[in-house]
Amino acid sequence: MSFRTSPRRLRRSVAGFTLIAALGLSACGGGSGEEGGAAPRPTSLAITTSDAGEDRFATKAPASIKGGLVKIVFKNASKAPHEAQLIRLDGDHTVQEAIKAIDSEEARTPEWLHGAGGVGTIAPGQQGVTFTNLPAGRYAVIDVASGEGEGPPPVSRGALAEFEVTPGKPGELPAAGARIVAKDKGEHGNAGEGQDAEDHEHSFEVTGLKPGKNTVLFDNRSDELHHALLAPIIGDTTLEQVKEALASEEQPSGPPPVDFENTLTTAVLDGQTKEVTELALKPGRYALLCFISDRDGGKPHFAEGMLREVMVR
Ligand SMILES: [Cu+2]
Structure with a gap:
């Protein structure tokens, strides 16, 4: 199960129940405490997942962003719930290898695969915002958690985008209640x-x-x-x-x-x-x-x- 967030496990545990995931994060993003004059402005990372027909999805992200302090704005434009899980890959490892590792029944997570945060599952039409610091590297945004039933996870059906993060200035995260x-x-x-x-x-x-x-x-x-x-x-x-x-x-x-x-x-x-x-x-x-x-x-x-x-x- 490695770091797949295991809706399948949830489902096995709770028969007859569908993990439709979080109805949650309200649509207004941003603004959550960017006060504090000297703080570096976060780089914006806009991610959108939408439907692409026949049970497939499309995830869009910029090809390259500056790292350091980043504001991730994830818009779920699909009719299904989705997450925007960021992963970082060391060496020459590919996203396909990462998906294989995440989706395997083995509980291990290889050292070259990093969980880089992101926006947890949100309902259709919702938008979620997350601030984090991203080191430079090769990244992908994937949805491994939101799938329903026993079928392949959304990442295997198009909910995937790769991008590069170039070096940037780390900064303080906004204040949180x-x-x-x-x-x-x-x-x-x-x-x-x-x-x-x-x-x-x-x-x-x-x-x-x-x-x-x-x-x-x-x-x-x-x-x-x-x-x-x-x-x-x-x-x-x-x-x-x-x-x-x-x-x-x-x-x-x-x-x-x-x-x-x-x-x-x-x-x-x-x-x-x-x-x-x-x-x-x-x-x-x-x-x-x-x-x-x-x-x-x-x-x-x-x-x-x-x-x-x-x-x-
Ligand atoms: Cu844990």
Whole structure:
């Protein structure tokens, strides 16, 4: 499963449920705190995904942009949900190799493949904005997460564009009202309140999420790839029940534990990188989790400490 955001896994876990992904990020982008006079102006990276007939898509991005501080503006002009996941490729590795690695059942992610952030899945007609710093290199924007059913992911059906990033000046990310931090075991405060630290190879720290549109700093201080999924918990389902359902390889019988139609997610970020993105939340209980595994494989991170409840009110 490497760093594919595993809707298939979700689907296996929650039979009869379609991951229609995030109805989310509001259409107005930008403006989220570009104050602070001396700050360098971010380079704009405009990405659009639209329908191309017969279950195919087309993703457009500029052929080359200046790196450093970048403002990614992703417009979903398709009738299906899409994400704009940025990846960076080392050496001579190709996007096709990357897709193969991401879409394989193996949980490993090769060292030459980097999660460079982006905009998590948004609904048709929506626009999402993310700020991050991009080092120079060869990039692609792909959609591996938004596919429905068991068919090939959208990236294999045209939701893909390659581009080059030239060296630019890194800058401060805009201010964010909320913060989600991914950490590795051993870092201060890692174990989480009242949880035993045994299985906690990684953990989330979260502050400031509120109902409505949130500007969120996703700060990956871990050495591994992570994303942050926020799935509304249904009814009185406990976090333990959510965990069981996610971990189960069997078709579950009862009602689904979380509302995947309204799940919000960030893009996948390499270790030691960060981005500021937008997440529109309704009041209620959410499961905050990560489906990615370590680069060398193993369990998805929700089974290694990255699953916790967040109350939004
Ligand atoms: Cu993770």
